[in-house]
Amino acid sequence: MSESKRPRRPSAGGYARGDETRRKIIEAAIGLFGQHGFEGASTREIAAKAGVNAPALQYYFENKEGLYRACAEWIADESWQTMEPAVLHARKVLAGEADGQASDEALVEAFIGIQMAVANRTFIKHHEPDARLFFAREQSGSEPEIGSRVLRERVREPLNQINLELLGRMTGCRADDPRTGVRLLSLYGQFLLFHIARRSALSLLQWDDIDPERAGFIKETVRDQTRLLLAHWMRERDAKKTA
Template sequence: MTETKRPRRSTEGGYARGEETRLRIIHAAIELFGEHGFVAASTRDIAARAGVNAPALQYYFENKEGVYRACAEHLADDVWTKFEPVVLRSAATLESTDNVAALIEAFVDIQNVMIDKALGTPSAPTLKLFFVREQGGQEPSIATEIFQERVRGPLNRVATQLIAKIGGTAPDDPLTIIRLVTLHGQFMLFHTAPRSLLTLLKWPSLDAEKIEFVKQTIFTNTRTLLSTWACERDAGR
């Protein structure tokens, strides 16, 4: 797949209109890729939903692979704006201190942002389906590669480094990675299977008050586990 083709415009006004058209196509494509998957979503349908003619799609993106790449880049850039500040804060903590309590709070800070993004930010069902299909491995690998490079990789690196420093393991140790998955797994089902959990909890919905309750419960669990792993590290010295 080639890099996404960018529009060339001779005037500022024309460029602005071109970017608006380009974003309309991207948003329409995210919806259709979510609804039908990459193979079934046609460029003709994407263009129709975006309200443009088919040649316009080719002009901006060359082909369907280019549209899909642009969708992944757009989503990665959007998500990274939420995560970049906490990644930078956590990296600074790693460099500046060995204090276990500070390191634990840096990890909780990461979880706080992740939970807010997963549970507190409304998103269209088709957007969730886009990620579900991408994670299922049936879509072109370029989206996973982009998300890994721009979002998941930086976020997971700093998170595993925190756990490793707290627990006295290596960042690439399978134990460290499993610990990361375990800690984040506390809230992932609220994002991926909310209906089942709401039924189990007998909650009609997940409002702001309940999200805060979930967050504080998870933070307590996380602090307890990380403190336990730090004690195990000290006991093994």
């Protein structure tokens, strides 16, 4: 059950209509919170963009903060749905590695599988509103903490935990070693720049947008670079074992 207030449904016939109204409000709010920030986006403007009257926001979300929390929950749920299969596979690989059955290649593929799932979420435009600006403002620390807490608990911490464990097994460093954390950030930073600093990236590459073909090119490049770095760190690990 989500933390945010669920819509009231007085009758069975109102179920689908209530969900659709709630979805429209959230989609409008994600866009406007991203453009103007929590303080700058008015509930009246959000209601107008969603095509509902202003009291509907209070009916479904109680207040503006409740709506912001619902936006973060919606983004977290959509994001995790994309990434969960790769995470579940990685957990199986780690379980096999603990029993001495998983190869380095299996660990590498599990790590890259998660990385590419995150990349797909970054580059591929689904039906939902573009959440890049919402993310960028949330990351700046200027928006309500509730949004960061939702995204951290539901997406970032589970992803970090599994990635750090995979990377630790491959490099021979503890998962909680600062070196492992820096390495993880460097590997993901290869494509997160295209998400957070999209305008600068497009300007440097002289692209007008990142279409599916260009997204594929970026992912292929990042995948190759990740393999090279992981192979180098595994060689370092093996050299220490034989030293």
